Amino acid sequence: xxxxxxxxxxxxxxxxxxxxxxxxxxxxxxxxxxxxxxxxxxxxxxxxxxxxxxxxxxxxxxxxxxxxxxxxxxxxxxxxxxxxxxxxxxxxxxxxxxxxxxxxxxxxxxxxxxxxxxxxxxxxxxxxxxxxxxxxxxxxxxxxxxxxxxxxxxxxxxxxxxxxxxxxxxxxxxxxxxxxxxxxxxxxxxxxxxxxxxxxxxxxxxxxxxxxxxxxxxxxxxxxxxxxxxxxxxxxxxxxxxxxxxxxxxxxxxxxxxxxxxxxxxxxxxxxxxxxxxxxxxxxxxxx
Numbered sequence: 663x664x665x666x667x668x669x670x671x672x673x674x675x676x677x678x679x680x681x682x683x684x685x686x687x688x689x690x691x692x693x694x695x696x697x698x699x700x701x702x703x704x705x706x707x708x709x710x711x712x713x714x715x716x717x718x719x720x721x722x723x724x725x726x727x728x729x730x731x732x733x734x735x736x737x738x739x740x741x742x743x744x745x746x747x748x749x750x751x752x753x754x755x756x757x758x759x760x761x762x763x764x765x766x767x768x769x770x771x772x773x774x775x776x777x778x779x780x781x782x783x784x785x786x787x788x789x790x791x792x793x794x795x796x797x798x799x800x801x802x803x804x805x806x807x808x809x810x811x812x813x814x815x816x817x818x819x820x821x822x823x824x825x826x827x828x829x830x831x832x833x834x835x836x837x838x839x840x841x842x843x844x845x846x847x848x849x850x851x852x853x854x855x856x857x858x859x860x861x862x863x864x865x866x867x868x869x870x871x872x873x874x875x876x877x878x879x880x881x882x883x884x885x886x887x888x889x890x891x892x893x894x895x896x897x898x899x900x901x902x903x904x905x906x907x908x909x910x911x912x913x914x915x916x917x918x919x920x921x922x923x924x925x926x927x928x929x930x931x932x933x934x935x936x937x938x939x940x941x942x943x944x945x946x947x948x949x950x
Contacts, residue, residue: 689836692751693829700735700742707734728857729813736820743828757827758880758887768888772879775889775940776896783927783936784910792921792932793912802907810902811895818895822887825850825873826880839881847873861924868928868937872897875941882948889948893940901927 687695711730747753759765787793825846833842851869854862862869879890904910905925912921920931927933 689832692746692832696742696746696828699745700738703738703742704735707738732817732857736817739820739824743823746828752828752831754823754827757823757831758883758885758890759823759827760886765886765888768883768886769892769895772889772892772894773896773899774892775943776893777900778896779936779940780897780900780904780927783932784904787921787932790915791913792915793910796909796911799907799909803903803909806903806906810906811899814895814899814902815891818898819891821850822876822880822891822894826876826890827887830877830880843874843877847871847877861926861929864923864929865926868930868934871934871941872928872937875937875944878941878944882944889944 708731711734715730743754743757754760784793788795829846829849830842833845837845847870850873851866854865854869876890876894879893880887883889910925912918912925918924918930922928922930922933927936
């Protein structure tokens, strides 16, 4: 007890100084402090994971290598945000994550809208003769649906908490909602380059538009994250299922800039139109 009292007496001035600094700092400083703290806390875990997975710098990450790194990084995000909340810089409720039953309904609504949007996207491409289904691969679907759905819900939830939750809410303190949306969406898109530069670069405009639509989803949900979380998870679930199962083969009748460069819908006109139409539906049918 004596040791604890001495320790607290030593660190209390530092904590008070840090708290005063953060409360008086610009929003950009707070945002940078969050991302720096997140990365610094993750680096030891990343080093251990890299050693165990035998990662090599000159080789691209494989899915089975990327997922453990992603999970370790994303598990830290709520802890870092909790620490910032403890410092009085906001709360999970401020970020749109509320602990009531209504968020479950919004989550399911967003999930249905996301999966339906991807289904319509590919049905249109089938009808136009731009792609076809690999019938032999359909038998793989039951075995991958559950694990992919869990990963999609996890990734969608953490990314919404960080980008449409903490980041958007923090930027709104100094900027208008739409300027905050533009900046947070740009950061969201650019940070995807950390994992895969070559495949991600053509998706940057699509990722930015996707993030803007997710901002709209939060706004129409009364500033809660339910619809945005579900929509994000639905998109990830549908696309990851198609990619993992190798269900779709493109015929080459149109340019890959239409269907999606490197088979990524957000890197093509069709995927961008799908995202934009989702935003229009949210705006028109759920209202702002």
